[in-house]
Amino acid sequence: xxxxARHAKAEAEGPTDFERSLNANxxxxxxxAGGEIxxxxxxxxxxASAARRTVQTGQAVVEAVNRHNGEPESGEGLQLRQDKALxxxxxxxxxxxxxSIPSDSQCAYIVGHQPTVSEVVGHLSPSVGVPDSFxxxxxxxxxxxxxxxxxxxxxxxxxxxxxxx
Numbered sequence: 406x407x408x409x410a411r412h413a414k415a416e417a418e419g420p421t422d423f424e425r426s427l428n429a430n431x432x433x434x435x436x437x438a439g440g441e442i443x444x445x446x447x448x449x450x451x452x453a454s455a456a457r458r459t460v461q462t463g464q465a466v467v468e469a470v471n472r473h474n475g476e477p478e479s480g481e482g483l484q485l486r487q488d489k490a491l492x493x494x495x496x497x498x499x500x501x502x503x504x505s506i507p508s509d510s511q512c513a514y515i516v517g518h519q520p521t522v523s524e525v526v527g528h529l530s531p532s533v534g535v536p537d538s539f540x541x542x543x544x545x546x547x548x549x550x551x552x553x554x555x556x557x558x559x560x561x562x563x564x565x566x567x568x569x570x
Contacts, residue, residue, distance in 0.1 A: 406446055406512035407503065407547040409562075411522050413438065413465075414541040414569070415458040423492065427461045433569030434542035435462045439469030441567070442514065446546070447473060450513035451483055452502050454491035462542070463516045491517040499525040500556060508552055529559035542567040 412427070413434035419425035427435060442448065447470055453463030463485045476482030490498040499521065506513045519539060526545045527535030536545070545562035 406448075407506075407549055407559075408442065408446060408448060408512070408514040408544050409499075409522055409525060409547075410438070410462065410466075410514065410516040410544045411519055411539055411541055412454075412456075412459040412462040412516055413567070419457070423456050425456070425458050427458050430569045431458070431541065432461070432465075434567045435465035436469070437569055438462070438542055438544065438567040439465040439467075441565075442466050442544070443469040443473035446512045446514075448512040448514040449483065450506050450510045451485045452488050452491070452505075452513070452515045453485055454494075454517040455487040455489045456492045456518070459491070459516050459518065460485065460487060463514070466514055466516070491515070491521075493518075495521060496525050496528050500528075503552075506552055510552070526562060529556050530561055531557055533561045536564060539564075540566050542569070 414431035415425045416428045451467050453459045467483045467485045471482040488502050523536045523539035543566045547559050547562045
């Protein structure tokens with residue numbers, strides 16, 4: 406299982422683009438997404454662009470997964486790995502991140518930015534193409550039998566957006 410995500414809603418401005426934080430609605434979206442992702446898929450790998458808003462989004466997912474798995478305080482469990490290449494990187498940087506997923510992983514979650522994340526969805530599954538809309542806090546979930554699937558041969562993903570209820 407591979408979950409590709411766009412970060413939740415961020416503030417319009419920050420000290421720099423890299424340092425923009427999630428706004429109140431984005432925090433709610435990240436918590437909502439984290440809860441559902443933990444319940445339905447419980448990733449064992451989590452990777453985020455190193456930008457503040459993606460780290461915040463990814464951390465909400467990691468915390469929800471660890472709570473779901475009974476490991477909120479232990480310091481063990483799922484850890485968020487930051488990947489600087491996913492900030493302002495291209496499709497090839499995402500493919501590198503996907504290729505870094507250990508072969509024994511059951512489910513991986515990667516969060517980054519538009520427009521690249523939707524371009525990656527289209528690259529992995531050309532029959533679906535690039536989603537017309539991939540709003541903040543959207544995910545694309547690919548059900549895979551193994552990590553040996555070549556880009557271009559991925560099945561159509563389930564698309565979902567979290568509104569921050």
